[in-house]
Amino acid sequence: MSIDIRNVSKDFGNFHALRDVSLEINSGELVALLGPSGCGKTTLLRIIAGLETADRGHILFNGADTTDKHVRERNVGFVFQHYALFRHMSVFDNVAFGLRMKPKAIRPSEAVIKDKVHELLGLVQLDWLADRYPSQLSGGQRQRIALARALAVEPQVLLLDEPFGALDAKVRKELRRWLRRLHDDLHVTSIFVTHDQEEALEVADRVVLMNSGQVEQIGSPQEVWDHPASPFVYGFLGDVNLFHGRAHEGEMLIGEDQQGLRLVTPEHSTVQDSKAFAYVRPHDLEVQRYVASANAAQPVSGIVAKLTRAMVVGPTARLELVPADATAAGSGDIIEAHIPAQLYRDQGFQEGDTVLLTPRRARVFVAEGEGI
Numbered sequence: 001m002s003i004d005i006r007n008v009s010k011d012f013g014n015f016h017a018l019r020d021v022s023l024e025i026n027s028g029e030l031v032a033l034l035g036p037s038g039c040g041k042t043t044l045l046r047i048i049a050g051l052e053t054a055d056r057g058h059i060l061f062n063g064a065d066t067t068d069k070h071v072r073e074r075n076v077g078f079v080f081q082h083y084a085l086f087r088h089m090s091v092f093d094n095v096a097f098g099l100r101m102k103p104k105a106i107r108p109s110e111a112v113i114k115d116k117v118h119e120l121l122g123l124v125q126l127d128w129l130a131d132r133y134p135s136q137l138s139g140g141q142r143q144r145i146a147l148a149r150a151l152a153v154e155p156q157v158l159l160l161d162e163p164f165g166a167l168d169a170k171v172r173k174e175l176r177r178w179l180r181r182l183h184d185d186l187h188v189t190s191i192f193v194t195h196d197q198e199e200a201l202e203v204a205d206r207v208v209l210m211n212s213g214q215v216e217q218i219g220s221p222q223e224v225w226d227h228p229a230s231p232f233v234y235g236f237l238g239d240v241n242l243f244h245g246r247a248h249e250g251e252m253l254i255g256e257d258q259q260g261l262r263l264v265t266p267e268h269s270t271v272q273d274s275k276a277f278a279y280v281r282p283h284d285l286e287v288q289r290y291v292a293s294a295n296a297a298q299p300v301s302g303i304v305a306k307l308t309r310a311m312v313v314g315p316t317a318r319l320e321l322v323p324a325d326a327t328a329a330g331s332g333d334i335i336e337a338h339i340p341a342q343l344y345r346d347q348g349f350q351e352g353d354t355v356l357l358t359p360r361r362a363r364v365f366v367a368e369g370e371g372i
Contacts, residue, residue, distance in 0.1 A: 001062055001156040001189045002027045003048065008057030010043055010213075017043040019213040021057070028187040030180075032204035034194055036236070040213040041193045042161055048191065049159050050074045061156065074157070077150030077188075081162040084146065085134040091145050092117055092130040098153040120148040123182070140171040144178075151186075160192035164199065172196075176203050197237050201225060209233050231365050234279040241285070241335050243303075243362075247276035252364050254278060254303065255325040261303050265364045275367040280359045285337040287319065289347065290356040302356040305335055310344065310351055317344035321355065 003025040010018040018040045025031050033041035046052035048059055050071035058067045066074055085094050095117045099108055108116065121127040124144040134142055143163060150158060163179070164172040180203050183190055194200050200207050201221040209216040209224060209232075217229040228234040235242070245254040250269040254261045263278060290304055305321035312318075321335040337357065349355070 003157065003189065003191075004058075004060035004063070005044070005048070006058045006060065008044065008047060008054045008059070010040075010047065010052070010055050016213050018047075018054070021213070021215055023208060023215065023218065025189060025191065027062075027189055030183045030190045030192070030203065030205045032192055032194055032200035032207045033210060034197065034200040034207050034236075035210035035216075036195060039210040041210050044210075045159050045161055045191060045193050048157070049076050049078055051078075075153070075155050076157045076159055077153065077155035079143070079146050079150050079158070079160040079163050081165045085142060085149070087134050089133070090130065091121070091126070091132050091134070091137070094134070094145060095120055095149045095152050098149060102153075116152065120152055123151070123185075124148045138171075139167045140175055143167065143175060147179075147182075151188075155188065158188045158190040160190065162193055162195070165194070165196075172199070179203060201237075209236065211236075228279075228363065231277060231279065234363060239282050239336055241280045241282065243278040243280065245276055245278065246273060247271045247364065247366050248273045252276050252278055255323075261301065261358070263359070263362055263364060268364060268366055271366050276364055277367070278359070278362045278364045280362045282318070282336045282338040284359055284361040285335070285339075286358040286360055287337050287339050287347075287349075288356050288358075289349075290354045302358040303335070305355055305357055307349060307351055307353045307355055308334075310349065312341050312344055315341055317341045317349075319344075319349075321357065324354075 005021060005023040008018055008021045021040070021044060033044060035041050043052060047054050050066070050069060054067065058065055060066065061074065086097065089097070096113050099113045099116060102108070118127055118130070121130055124147060126141060126144055126148070129137065129141065134145070137145065164175050167175065176199055192203070204221060206218060207221055207224050208218050211232050217224055217233050224233060225237055228237060234240055243254045245252050247265060247268050248271060250264065250266050252263040252265050252268070254263065268276070304324040306324070307319055307321050309320040310317055317339050319337045319339065321337060322333060323335060326333060335357065
């Protein structure tokens with residue numbers, strides 16, 4: 001089942017939840033709607049389901065306009081963050097509920113329902129819990145039962161709203177892998193909402209980054225990670241350092257002319273002396289000891305910083321540093337660098353050391369409205 005979202009907008013009073021959102025989802029694809037709270041991702045999911053009505057725009061399933069169809073006519077399965085299981089029903093009856101609620105003309109017999117429910121419970125690896133009640137299950141088990149219930153009616157589309165948000169980190173990680181394997185087996189067109197970057201990048205075929213009711217970027221997990229389309233995407237996908245400077249004719253200067261760092265930015269070759277921002281991930285910063293030059297006029301080929309805190313756990317040393325030039329860094333003036341723990345030990349680094357930071361890779365954005 002392919003889904004075509006065309007120019008969808010939704011307002012709640014003066015709040016613009018969605019602003020002219022368009023998106024195509026291929027049949028059998030697993031897509032993540034990723035973004036911060038209030039970005040519109042859950043509203044979009046509810047509009048696709050038919051639980052919410054768009055003010056403008058259209059929703060098409062396999063090319064057919066379903067914009068005005070009731071949720072019962074869309075044949076979607078919906079999994080909520082807080083399971084929404086019926087407490088007074090056994091696991092078996094929860095999963096059977098959707099089948100028993102079908103119109104009499106198409107309702108399966110109890111024998112067929114029994115076989116179907118046990119098949120689904122086997123699929124989610126919980127057949128042995130058929131007679132239990134939701135209160136007797138763990139959070140991870142309840143969420144798998146909720147998924148089995150959604151799949152019972154053989155939906156054309158599976159929609160999941162923060163499905164693992166209420167679970168602890170270890171269970172979330174296990175269920176993410178399990179959901180990916182399940183999807184590979186079933187190939188049901190699936191859309192899940194999350195604010196967890198790691199979850200979206202690990203599970204989805206494609207990621208849709210949303211911000212303030214609009215789509216910022218669409219791409220595979222690798223594409224959005226390697227080539228963020230905007231400062232918002234760069235900042236949202238994992239830890240990142242922000243450096244301030246000026247861009248001019250294919251170069252960006254961070255810090256003072258003789259005590260700063262020049263980045264080559266051929267993509268901004270036409271820019272003339274404009275405010276610019278460089279984004280550098282912590283693992284893309286090279287850290288070495290700073291040795292002051294006897295010649296004060298000799299340029300420094302990096303960012304001079306003081307190591308204020310080192311957290312060496314497992315294979316990685318996470319370093320917090322403060323730049324000598326306070327105008328260079330943003331985000332609270334703290335720079336974060338990740339280096340191998342063995343390198344940290346080999347170099348004999350200690351808190352209080354002065355070091356030189358050099359970006360191996362940076363992405364530069366020119367301030368909007370400036371530069372060309």
